[in-house]
Amino acid sequence: MKRILLSISLLALAVIAFGQAKKPIIMVVPSDQYCISRGYKMEFNNQGLKQVLPDYKTALQTDPDLRLVITKMGQIMADRGFPLKDLEQELKNLEQERAESSMLTSSSSGSEMAESPIDALKRVAKADIIMDLDFEVKRQGPQKYIVFNLKGLDAYTAKQVSGVAGAGSPSTSASPELLLEEAVLSHMDNFNAGLMRHFEDMFANGREVKVQIKVWANWGENLESEFGSDGKELSTIIEDWFADNCVEGRFNLSDATENFMKFEQVRIPMMRTDEKGRQRAVDTRSFVSDLRKYLNGMGIPSKLYMRGLGEAWLILGEK
Secondary structure: OHHHHHHHHHHHHHHHHHHOOOOOOEEEEEOHHHHHHOOOEEEEEEOOEEEEEEOHHHHHHHOHHHHHHHHHHHHHHHOOOOOEEOHHHHHHHHHHHHHHOOOOOOOOOOOOOOOOHHHHHHHHHOOOEEEEEEEEEEEEOOEEEEEEEEEEEEOOOOOEEEEEEEEOOOEOOOOHHHHHHHHHHOOHHHHHHHHHHHHHHHHHHOEEEEEEEEEOOOOOOOOOOEEOOOOEEHHHHHHHHHHHHOHHHOOEEEEEEOOEEEEEEEEEOOEEEOOOOOEEEOOHHHHHHHHHHHHHOOOOOEEEEEOOOOEEEEEEOOO
16 A cells, blocks of 8 residues: 555656646557457558558447446546546547548648558547556456556657556456456556656657658759758758757657658657747647748748657648
8 A cells, every 4th residue: 555655646746747848648548459359450451451450449339348447547547647538539539530631631732641540549639648458357266357468658659668567366256447456556656657767758858759851742852952041951951950959959860862851769848938938838740840930931831741649741842
């Protein structure tokens, strides 16, 4: 009991600190393995390759144990001061958004953007952490116990920032959500410690995102074209902008050609001061929008596409 209270106190301090910038939002989602192994899946052809993705809506509508367990996990985290996004409600929001944006295309070329269901869900829910949950209720004679695997994933990068796995004590009468609560609480110290390390790293070194710079085929210029009074190549101008605007200049230009630049491990600040002196939270869109405005001032129009929360594409040459 003392360990649980200590864990709650430490995590509450992290939430208070994080809340000075942007309070972390968590969403509990069943793992791909849980959904697909039980037949809650969608299959489609992706350029000749068969792709299998989890069907969260079917899982929630047909698996009562899953709904109870997600509710209990949400309650456990809510007791620790974290705002929770409800998966079922966010799926409804996603369906509405999909209907409203089904005709969204590039105003110039008619190009459409494709997203996987989890990317679209992350974008709509705007969760900071995805709690990826896999569990199974097992039997030991007349008794039941639960085996679980819980991973904390940064929704911006899909990197695992915390994780625990274990099994609960057998019981003859406890329901699945109570079995999960008993099993998870004994491991929450380690899980919460992983979340705290992740939050501390973001404060010290910025949030990690990815940015891709692309060029419309009909632009007539490319990243080797020279701009500005000093005649710098556009790729150099963009790279210098990242060096000036990333936290401590931290980014990795992992690939580049005359038509493409791929920036990974881009560390963006958690907060910035706007033109009116107000402190505002920074996300991938606002960060890359600043680059878009900077290039527009040089006479370079561009189109900003968001691919999930943590990846942005800036396509140069037209809107």
